[in-house]
Amino acid sequence: MTYHELTISNALALLSDRKITSTELTRALLDRIKQHDDRIKAFITVDEDMAMACAQKADQKIAKGQMAALTGVPIALKDLLCTRGMKTTCGSKILNNFVPEYDGTVVSKLKDAGAVIIGKTNLDEFAMGSSTENSSIKVTANPWNTDYVPGGSSGGSAAAVAAGFCCGSLGTDTGGSIRQPASHCGVVGLKPTYGRVSRFGLVSYASSLDQIGPITKDVKDAALMMNVICGNDKKDSTSARVAVPDFTKAFDQFDAEGLKGMSIGIPGEYLSVAGIDPDVEKVFLNAKQIFKDLGAEITEISLPHTEYVVAAYYIIAPCEASSNLARFDGVKYGFRHEGTDDLIDMYKKTKSKGFGAEVKRRILIGTYALSAGYYDAYYGRASQVRTLIMEDFANAFKTCDFILSPVAPAPAFKIGENVDDPLTMYLSDIFTLSANMAAIPGISVPAGYSSNGLPVGIQMMANRFDENSLLRAGYGFEKAVHLEKRFPEL
């Protein structure tokens, strides 16, 4: 039995048929982590005893015939999600030893559904980055080629799924942090509509953009995890009061009707983005053909404010971050610099020693943009541009069901290649930022490989609360695309 290749749906079927036990599965994945994670470095924390105890409990439930949606399935969590009694570092020195006293809502939901929490995964510090190199704890490697980054900021969560260390994981996405690492690691990543998933217990980076979502081995698994994590939560007043559908219905719809009647928008502006890698372009054009063959209709659409997305995002996100991260002041939790008898000096030394370079950079940009005299020119204007971006999408969805695009302009780059060039790194987020700015859902699905054998995904974005279209199309695409290798050899 190759436990590490099991998808969530495979594992659930085998568990419910009593062909395997959760104890066997969890043990096998823990052993695989032990054997390989010193090279991949996907995990910050693995609690073997806790995971095995959970697995045993799951097996007892299964024996009694009390199976819930994810009973016995090992799941990894990005270390930005609060877990009661389990260290939650956010990849930062400032929370090095922070052990939350409560579970985030998604964590409670996973536990209630019977999932086995196998560990906490690495990330760019406070989710600020696109390569996981900004973690203050370790640098995660891409399981397909360990010289390369896994993408970010949920790089640990994507690498853990690709490496077969867990059946699925949760990441968070503020500007592409689920979709881009999923693309770079050859797995599926879904950023739900803003408000679909409660953010309670997610350490905030940019509150109007942050959203939690699944990273999985296939599209079906993304729907299975969505069925568990979505829903209104009184502890997050921005969580949406909309009914949660059974997301797997999208697959029945595909099986019955294919993509008949679906219309796919291709934004003209995206194709003229400078510097698209030829391998990425090839994968994208192939994907477009596959959708045509599946019976979808392709229409050209326009998103006229595409050129301003990166600029507006890199004002709004740092502004929100500068406010959110003010709480890490050495008083209530986390690291405190000792040995100073002045309060302001204690704040300054705590933050300066606790935060890494990229976090400081974004706090400074945000503080500057919000400071007296600059507010209107920066945050005010960026918020108006955000309205225009959102209107672009609202108009586009009048003529298409979803928008097809690359995920990132290039495949994963080598570790260390871009570290000293923040602006270049920001510009590489061009295709993913819009979904966060417009509060819409987006999915990344494996679609091919670069010439040097690294995975490349494609992105689909749909209207608010229309994850159904993404899952239906993603599922159809996954069936039709021919990928010679689904998992890397470690």
Place this chain on the structure above:
Amino acid sequence: MKISKDEVEKIAHLARLEIDDSEKEKMAGQLSNILQYIDKLGNVDVDGVKSFSGAAFMNNVLRQDVLEPSPGPDVTLANAPCRDGDFYTVPTIVK
């Protein structure tokens, strides 16, 4: 917009950060670079465009005012780097 070393220092103070002298020049360069790129927002015609506020598209979110048990000081203060009984302690504020 170009940011000088002095401005880096001023913003850092507002954010309660300290930037090493050796890092200030580099930070000023990187911030200038980023802000120069962001200046392109000035080219957008935003006349009469409403400011986006709140990605959740909701107005007032109301709930019943029901008393729930508090976790208590031991839980609330469990992660305090420095405490005295049921209080957080910080360096002297008023001298």
